[in-house]
Amino acid sequence: MDQRRDLPYDVTIFGASGFTGKYVIREALKFLGSSPSFQTLALAGRSSGKLAESLGWACSRSGSVSPPKGVSLVTADVGDPDSLRRMCEQSKIVVNCVGPFRKFGEPVVAACVEAGCDYLDICGEPEFMERMEAKYHERAKEAGSLVISACGFDSVPAELGLMFNSRQWVEPTVVNRIEACVHLVSDKKIVGNFGTYESAVLGVANAKQLQELRRSRPKRARPVIPGPPPPKGPIVEHQKNLGLWTVKLPSADAVVVRRSLSILTENPDGLAGVDEDPAHIEKRKAFWSTVKPAHFGVRMGQKSLPGIFAVITLGIFIGVLGNFSFGRWLLLKFPSFFSLGWFKKKGPTEDEVESASFNMWFVAHGYSNRDLLTQGRTKPDMEITTRVTGPEVGYLATPIIIIQCALILLSQRGKLPKGGVFPPGIIFGPTDLQERLQSNGITFEAISQKFLSA
Numbered sequence: 001m002d003q004r005r006d007l008p009y010d011v012t013i014f015g016a017s018g019f020t021g022k023y024v025i026r027e028a029l030k031f032l033g034s035s036p037s038f039q040t041l042a043l044a045g046r047s048s049g050k051l052a053e054s055l056g057w058a059c060s061r062s063g064s065v066s067p068p069k070g071v072s073l074v075t076a077d078v079g080d081p082d083s084l085r086r087m088c089e090q091s092k093i094v095v096n097c098v099g100p101f102r103k104f105g106e107p108v109v110a111a112c113v114e115a116g117c118d119y120l121d122i123c124g125e126p127e128f129m130e131r132m133e134a135k136y137h138e139r140a141k142e143a144g145s146l147v148i149s150a151c152g153f154d155s156v157p158a159e160l161g162l163m164f165n166s167r168q169w170v171e172p173t174v175v176n177r178i179e180a181c182v183h184l185v186s187d188k189k190i191v192g193n194f195g196t197y198e199s200a201v202l203g204v205a206n207a208k209q210l211q212e213l214r215r216s217r218p219k220r221a222r223p224v225i226p227g228p229p230p231p232k233g234p235i236v237e238h239q240k241n242l243g244l245w246t247v248k249l250p251s252a253d254a255v256v257v258r259r260s261l262s263i264l265t266e267n268p269d270g271l272a273g274v275d276e277d278p279a280h281i282e283k284r285k286a287f288w289s290t291v292k293p294a295h296f297g298v299r300m301g302q303k304s305l306p307g308i309f310a311v312i313t314l315g316i317f318i319g320v321l322g323n324f325s326f327g328r329w330l331l332l333k334f335p336s337f338f339s340l341g342w343f344k345k346k347g348p349t350e351d352e353v354e355s356a357s358f359n360m361w362f363v364a365h366g367y368s369n370r371d372l373l374t375q376g377r378t379k380p381d382m383e384i385t386t387r388v389t390g391p392e393v394g395y396l397a398t399p400i401i402i403i404q405c406a407l408i409l410l411s412q413r414g415k416l417p418k419g420g421v422f423p424p425g426i427i428f429g430p431t432d433l434q435e436r437l438q439s440n441g442i443t444f445e446a447i448s449q450k451f452l453s454a
């Protein structure tokens with residue numbers, strides 16, 4: 001079935017010379033050669049010198065002196081369509097780390113779809129993801145190219161975390177709402193690289209285009225969720241049970257989760273694989289029958305109230321200044337100042353990366369018995385809390401996640417749809433991604449279950 005079996009590169013990491021790219025190389029090297037499906041790796045980018053430097057860094061951090069067998073360097077530039085075509089024609093999967101995606105992503109998606117090659121990225125930009133779906137879904141379906149964005153910290157912990165929590169609700173209980181709360185932890189300063197900051201700033205600039213795009217598209221199917229929609233709730237809240245002050249976050253996660261839930265509503269058994277055996281069809285259907293849709297939102301948590309005010313200040317800077325070009329110039333010229341030291345041109349040090357970790361709490365409310373709804377009860381009487389934890393989000397968790405997604409594509413392609421543009425949850429939900437993440441340091445735990453007083 002796989003006509004692309006003999007391509008030179010199993011995986012190509014595009015943008016391998018970037019800050020995140022070099023950590024993705026390091027993660028890929030842990031698995032290169034360990035299974036028949038992953039024997040060759042290409043590192044692609046504009047400068048072979050920089051690619052070699054990143055490879056050297058990744059090898060030294062994996063305890064090896066010389067590059068392992070099976071690694072090649074490939075020159076490709078977003079501005080040179082022929083170089084992208086050559087890269088995609090030689091690769092089974094392109095793992096795209098070249099961002100901001102709204103600036104650089106489309107030619108890469110277009111080249112992958114043209115070549116019928118699979119595409120994964122670490123994008124957290126809703127406008128880009130939805131535009132790619134609108135423009136390339138049908139072509140990707142025909143070409144047999146799976147295009148899956150948001151295969152990093154944005155938004156796999158949210159997608160799998162929501163499914164994990166919703167699967168704790170067994171009949172006759174029903175879930176109504178799940179709120180995720182992200183808490184970044186470190187005994188050093190938490191720092192992100194400029195690339196992520198620039199992507200967030202440009203995201204604000206593109207908010208209008210996203211609204212226009214949504215208005216121009218057919219309305220998406222909405223899942224039927226038992227009970228009334230949750231009240232809006234306060235912007236800032238003290239969540240005693242988590243020991244955190246939290247603030248609402250306009251995160252890509254909520255958008256991505258809603259896309260997966262819409263596709264699930266349209267396809268209650270999930271998406272059929274291109275070459276699925278009957279046992280897997282049953283497994284897929286059984287999995288999706290246990291996932292219940294819920295209203296979903298994301299909050300950011302901090303131990304202290306001043307910490308929350310710092311998050312709000314950063315949001316106001318980006319939200320206000322990101323709306324006009326001089327404001328964006330200021331934000332991008334002085335990232336450290338306007339992000340209160342959270343983002344730096346040179347990114348975090350290795351120590352800062354290694355000492356950081358995350359907790360993502362999922363606090364769900366629902367009903368201990370669905371009959372309560374027909375009896376007129378509207379206020380949830382049950383709470384289930386679960387948690388996803390893992391290492392530093394941008395440069396440790398993200399590489400772990402995207403490389404496991406790539407390994408699933410390489411080894412289980414027949415169980416996945418032939419092609420199309422999709423969010424990660426609807427594709428990887430019924431696979432063994434959660435178990436793979438568990439084995440690589442990203443854990444999923446049920447924390448508590450309790451009844452709430454009336």
Ligand SMILES: NC(=O)c1ccc[n+]([C@@H]2O[C@H](COP(=O)([O-])OP(=O)(O)OC[C@H]3O[C@@H](n4cnc5c(N)ncnc54)[C@H](OP(=O)(O)O)[C@@H]3O)[C@@H](O)[C@H]2O)c1
Pocket residue numbers: 014015016017018019020021045046047050076077078079097098099100101104122123124150151152153154155193194195196197199393394395398
């Ligand atoms: N999902 C998540 O949780 C997550 C986590 C981390 C990062 N990210 C996203 O990943 C993206 C990259 O972030 P970063 O911090 O790694 O940025 P970065 O260090 O600036 O890396 C950008 C990469 O893009 C390459 N590039 C730029 N223009 C190019 C072009 N015309 N042709 C080919 N390659 C080009 C750069 O190549 P050169 O070396 O040649 O300049 C570099 O390799 C951002 O959008 C960020 O938001 C997401």
